[in-house]
Amino acid sequence: MPWQPSRDWKPLTSGTGQATGGVWLTPDGQVVKRLVPGVTDHRHHAFWERQALVAESGVVAGTAGLRAPACLGVERDEEGITLRTAYTSPVDWAPETLAAALGRFGACSLGEPAWGARDVLRDRLRTAEGRGGWSALSGAGLASVAIEELWARRESALAVLDELPRVPTHGDAHPVNLLGRDGADVVAIDWEQFGLGPAGFDLGYLLLATEVPLDDLLDGQSGSARRGAVLVAAYTGVSRAAWALGQPDPGDHVERLAKLSAVVDEAVSHASWKAW
Structure with missing residues (x-):
């Protein structure tokens, strides 16, 4: 059965990368991003798996200045990758x-x-x-x-x-x-x-x-x-x-x-x- 978002997920507008197949907010406050296969060159700027690899590796989970939201799960299937992260509340930065x-x-x-x-x-x-x-x-x-x-x-x-x-x-x-x-x-x-x-x-x-x-x-x-x-x-x-x-x-x-x-x-x- 093809992958589908749950009906109670709220679509979000953020996430316009070439590999992004959709972004949703779940009722319990998780952000779900669906990654779909695309560029396979690991060094290309649009490599389709990179966002999941960043989250899984934790390489920027605690870096100074800039860091990624907490990774809550990465699920792979034949059609793509489902990435779950904590919701990030917007702040008005100068x-x-x-x-x-x-x-x-x-x-x-x-x-x-x-x-x-x-x-x-x-x-x-x-x-x-x-x-x-x-x-x-x-x-x-x-x-x-x-x-x-x-x-x-x-x-x-x-x-x-x-x-x-x-x-x-x-x-x-x-x-x-x-x-x-x-x-x-x-x-x-x-x-x-x-x-x-x-x-x-x-x-x-x-x-x-x-x-x-x-x-x-x-x-x-x-x-x-x-x-x-x-x-x-x-x-x-x-x-x-x-x-x-x-x-x-x-x-x-x-x-x-x-x-x-x-x-x-x-x-x-x-x-x-x-x-x-």
Whole structure:
């Protein structure tokens, strides 16, 4: 008999990963996420089993800064995986506080699991190359000189990221995933893209999702974290805008592109330095 959620489970809207087949809240306060088979490459950012492996391993169950909700069970069957975790009550975090928590998480010493995501930005840029790069921006008159230079310097930028310290990364550090509180630390959900990545990776994603100025968000962070955050934010933000132009509902990615000009300029300087 095919797997089905119980009738008394309440559907939740969170959980939009490629492997997510649904998320529900049970009457006794458990969150049930159904994972369905997809990408099988253990290092790919969308590896379908990663969220269950993160929960089972407990690798981020008690990390400083950022941690996962308590795992209440992992059940595997022929059609997929059912992951049960404790419900995470939302907290209204200030972006600066989230940035500081991500910095503490990035300072944790964790071994790299065999199934951790790796080279996320490189993979995403390869996907963008297959779609024609950022040509949609040129066609829409949105490609500035700095954006064109950023695309031309992408291999140098990736080389800069390769040389940064490798630190624990959530992989999708958007405020919608940085929900709960455990003392001074953040309880985060949706660990599909967890792994070790360049310093500042998570901060770059957070930068794209907030209106807080770059200097305020990165106050107190290391130079390595700033370089990583700027490069990740610039390449991710511009790639999102180029992709959005071909979508029926582009969201706010194109509008946000104008707000990224200073970040793009700084990213070009980092990539150009490596080129020399």
